Amino acid sequence: MKSSFMEPVDRLTSRIKKKDTWFQKALPPGLRVAVTPRHLATSDSYNLLMYSFRLAHNTISYMVKQGCMVIVAEYSKEVFNIPTASDEWRGAAELFNIRWYNSIVLMALVDADYKFMWVNVGSPGSCSDVQIWNDCDLRDHIVPDRISWPQPDHMMTGTPHTT
Structure with a gap:
């Protein structure tokens, strides 16, 4: 059974894999796939992600843009249903x-x-x-206190920490 991370990596690798050059080695597809969802899920800035992934912020910027396009291209037929009838458009x-x-x-x-x-x-x-x-x-x-809340209780055992 594949992990939930490896399924998109396997599907997107052919679209995002780069070739090594004499100048530098290409970044692995798993890293390229991980950056985009992390940015979209956390809304972290590229400068903050730079420290998490140890990549330059301009590289992350390019990878997020490319990652979004690749995800839409790969998953659009399965996930995105474009409304065709007027009531579907109203619902959207x-x-x-x-x-x-x-x-x-x-x-x-x-x-x-x-x-x-x-x-x-x-x-x-x-x-x-x-x-x-x-x-x-x-x-x-x-608000009207209709829930029977539990009585307050100590969460930790032992003596409280004092400074």
Whole structure:
């Protein structure tokens, strides 16, 4: 079974692999694939990624641009469905908020083991936090104190650290 990282590396290698020259060795495809999702997921600047990947910021800039084009080219037939009917276009437009950001807010409550206890998905990204909080059903239970919260307890054993 392939790891979740190796599947895109294998699929994208033929599109992003560069040849070694007499001047320098080409960067490995795995590194080239790793840079783009890291930048997209974290929104880290190229200067910050420069220290994580030990690459120049201008190299990272080129790799992110190329990586986005390669990902779209490789996965577009499987993932991106272009609407064809007017009602499909209306549905797509509802996801595109006033500021032209394609965003949907996810609000979740998790326990100490990072297991989801409650999830609210679907508020448009143009809504403020207060609007989403005021409309969510979790607020309807927390504000009037209808949830039976556990009693406060010490999280650590032993003596507290003093400075």
